[in-house]
Amino acid sequence: MRRPGRGGSSRAAALALVSNGTAASIPPAQAAPLRLALMLDATATPDIPGPAHAADRRVTVMHLRDELAADRDAVHELHRLAFGDHGETVVALVRALRDDDPEALSLVAEEEDEVVGHVLFTRSLLDAPRRLVAVQVLSPLAVRPDRQRRGVGGALIRHGLRRLDERGVPTVFLEGDPGYYARFGFAAAGDLGFRRPSLRIPAPAFQAARLSGYEPWMTGTLVYSATFWQQDCVGLREEHSG
Numbered sequence: 242m243r244r245p246g247r248g249g250s251s252r253a254a255a256l257a258l259v260s261n262g263t264a265a266s267i268p269p270a271q272a273a274p275l276r277l278a279l280m281l282d283a284t285a286t287p288d289i290p291g292p293a294h295a296a297d298r299r300v301t302v303m304h305l306r307d308e309l310a311a312d313r314d315a316v317h318e319l320h321r322l323a324f325g326d327h328g329e330t331v332v333a334l335v336r337a338l339r340d341d342d343p344e345a346l347s348l349v350a351e352e353e354d355e356v357v358g359h360v361l362f363t364r365s366l367l368d369a370p371r372r373l374v375a376v377q378v379l380s381p382l383a384v385r386p387d388r389q390r391r392g393v394g395g396a397l398i399r400h401g402l403r404r405l406d407e408r409g410v411p412t413v414f415l416e417g418d419p420g421y422y423a424r425f426g427f428a429a430a431g432d433l434g435f436r437r438p439s440l441r442i443p444a445p446a447f448q449a450a451r452l453s454g455y456e457p458w459m460t461g462t463l464v465y466s467a468t469f470w471q472q473d474c475v476g477l478r479e480e481h482s483g
């Protein structure tokens with residue numbers, strides 16, 4: 242869906258941001274109300290005035306919003322493109338997680354009316370000494386290959402963490418590359434007092450971000466929702482032939 246009314250003011254904001262940095266550097270207070278992030282597309286047709294070295298660049302507007310039912314096909318196609326051979330497995334996981342958790346936080350990044358990124362946060366449990374605690378798991382995250390390395394993934398993660406923080410979620414877990422996720426506040430969960438749900442998750446890949454709802458007694462084992470097990474999407478499996 243086009244949002245023609247936003248063009249003028251977005252352009253003005255974009256020009257200001259070009260000199261300041263990319264979407265990842267927008268302070269939350271500015272980014273949250275509009276849910277806009279502004280991106281430079283170095284490969285696209287020029288349409289902004291500016292210095293000669295920027296003349297081959299076009300500013301595009303990235304809009305972060307909740308996934309709608311009408312986005313589902315585009316979201317699935319995005320995961321097929323981003324995950325390649327594992328694409329169908331991820332699509333099946335996304336479908337099952339949506340069904341499993343009506344409160345799932347499913348966010349899309351949209352540029353020029355196209356879905357270019359998606360992240361899903363769903364509920365799981367932390368088996369803490371005091372009681373079971375509702376926590377969230379970030380999985381999956383994908384950005385369309387032709388739109389990667391431009392801050393889309395980071396914007397989705399930061400926005401998702403803000404939304405979950407507002408809901409009072411204490412901790413968000415994920416399996417992923419610490420080299421990527423550390424910049425968003427994730428750290429090795431084992432060092433924070435958490436135990437991984439499977440030994441097939443490499444210890445450094447098991448990560449957690451503690452939000453403002455976290456309290457020091459909230460330690461223990463992450464218990465994935467049944468969907469992750471039913472879809473066999475926990476940790477790494479040995480390669481085997483035949």
Ligand SMILES: CC(C)(COP(=O)(O)OP(=O)(O)OC[C@H]1O[C@@H](n2cnc3c(N)ncnc32)[C@H](O)[C@@H]1OP(=O)(O)O)[C@@H](O)C(=O)NCCC(=O)NCCS
Nearest residue numbers: 323381382383384389390391392393394395396418420421
């Ligand atoms: C991982 C992914 C979501 C990142 O999205 P993105 O929009 O390209 O990420 P950003 O633009 O916010 O960040 C880009 C930075 O992250 C780094 N990065 C991207 N993927 C990384 C990874 N797997 N490990 C370490 N760093 C990574 C890039 O090197 C880049 O850093 P640089 O700018 O310093 O060079 C995207 O590459 C993707 O969809 N990959 C395929 C699916 C996938 O692996 N998803 C994550 C597992 S669920």
